[in-house]
Amino acid sequence: MTAKLPTPVTLTGRHIRLEPLERRHLAGLWDSIGHDPEVWRWVPVRVPATEEDLGALLDVRLAEAAGGESVYFAAVDLASGTAVGVTGYHDFSAENEYLEIGGTWYARSVWRTAVNTEAKLLLLTHAFEELGMGRVFWKTDALNERSRTAIRRLGAQFEGVHRRDRLRPDGTWRDSAYFAMLTDEWPAAKSRLAERLARG
Numbered sequence: 001m002t003a004k005l006p007t008p009v010t011l012t013g014r015h016i017r018l019e020p021l022e023r024r025h026l027a028g029l030w031d032s033i034g035h036d037p038e039v040w041r042w043v044p045v046r047v048p049a050t051e052e053d054l055g056a057l058l059d060v061r062l063a064e065a066a067g068g069e070s071v072y073f074a075a076v077d078l079a080s081g082t083a084v085g086v087t088g089y090h091d092f093s094a095e096n097e098y099l100e101i102g103g104t105w106y107a108r109s110v111w112r113t114a115v116n117t118e119a120k121l122l123l124l125t126h127a128f129e130e131l132g133m134g135r136v137f138w139k140t141d142a143l144n145e146r147s148r149t150a151i152r153r154l155g156a157q158f159e160g161v162h163r164r165d166r167l168r169p170d171g172t173w174r175d176s177a178y179f180a181m182l183t184d185e186w187p188a189a190k191s192r193l194a195e196r197l198a199r200g
Contacts, residue, residue: 003097003132006071006089011122015114021072028083032107042144046169097134121193128186137180151179155189
């Protein structure tokens with residue numbers, strides 16, 4: 001199978017729906033995430049102080065998507081119909097069969113719930129089984145143990161640290177921890193994720 005580049009698509013599970021990010025998601029995202037410094041602690045942007053600040057961040061993400069650099073999704077809670085987070089595909093290559101899952105942030109109310117597990121199951125299934133990718137990777141602040149643990153729990157393998165990888169909003173330099181999953185590792189990871197999701 002020849003790999004295909006990701007395009008906007010809707011991916012639906014039992015708990016959430018990942019749908020193409022649009023400006024109309026702003027109000028729900030502000031209500032569910034808003035000015036929560038802990039949500040934004042590790043995101044390489046300044047903490048949005050107002051709904052307009054968050055709107056400006058969405059505009060940057062939407063411009064990246066319009067330019068073909070990324071594909072962003074709003075994570076919509078099916079029970080409430082409210083957007084509770086954002087995630088996306090980045091740094092992709094059909095020729096080299098890889099993509100990154102990133103740009104992810106969720107409301108604290110859904111941390112350690114089925115939301116992230118199901119979102120990753122949907123994204124990984126689409127990447128490996130529909131797009132034909134051979135490698136999916138993640139990168140996170142090397143100091144962000146919560147994120148590193150969550151990525152490991154998906155079944156991804158730690159690949160190392162890129163030192164002085166990017167500038168943080170506070171002017172300090174971030175080291176980035178890289179993780180990846182290969183296509184032959186996906187079936188076992190998929191089974192574990194499905195079992196975890198079934199347990200709730």
